[in-house]
Amino acid sequence: MSLDKSKTDLKLGREIEQFLIKKKVSTPTTGRECFNEGIITEISKDFQNILIKLGLDLKDDSLMDTPKRVAKMYVNEIFWGLLPENFPKITTVENKMQYDNMLIERNIGVSSHCEHHLVGIVGNCHIAYIPAKKIIGLSKFNRVVEYFSKRPQIQERLTEQIYYALSFVLETEDIAVVIEAEHYCVKSRGVEDINSDTITSKVGGVFMDDAQVRTEFLTLIKK
Secondary structure: OOOOHHHEOHHHHHHHHHHHHHOOOOOOOOOOOOOOOOHHHHHHHHHHHHHHHOOOOOOOOOOOOHHHHHHHHHHHHHOHHHOHHHOEOOOEEEOOOOOOOOEEEEEEEEEEEEOOOOOEEEEEEEEEEOOOOEEEOOHHHHHHHHHHHOOEEOHHHHHHHHHHHHHHHHOOOOEEEEEEEEEHHHHOOOOOOOOOOEEEEEEOOHHHHOHHHHHHHHHHHHO
């Protein structure tokens, strides 16, 4: 999904960020809330210097626009989740039907980048919750996952950020988040293990306290 600025909420983004700081799971940043107008030019110049130092000829027609392409990609495509102003707008509705069973959305796409080497993290996220007073539209799970994925990440923190953001919005701890992902910092460099993947989870409330509920969730996401 591409960023839709008409469907964002700066106020909620700030509130979520403060909540993540309180929970000690915020992304280490300088607190920037927006990108200045010249940031693409600045990043382009910096990346141009990197390519020159690597010995690439930027006069070649295949390479001459690469620094600007990379800068635009960083700002507009893969790291926009660093800004609270881009947090998705989430409208909750009262749980008038008093639905009190598990709701699961499976196989939400994860496309992020490892903060250690800035290479891809690709996989799926599974989310479950048991509504208390509030419910939200299913697409908002996808939006929250996408927002936190669009920043340099480690999978453990990504999992916790999704959990705590949803617990803040839904006002319940009865939430479970599991991410299964492949890391290209493992697959394409270092040990170059093309077969491994990584699973992380964060559960709270009844998913933590009741083994039967937790087992039901883990069973259903595998079906």
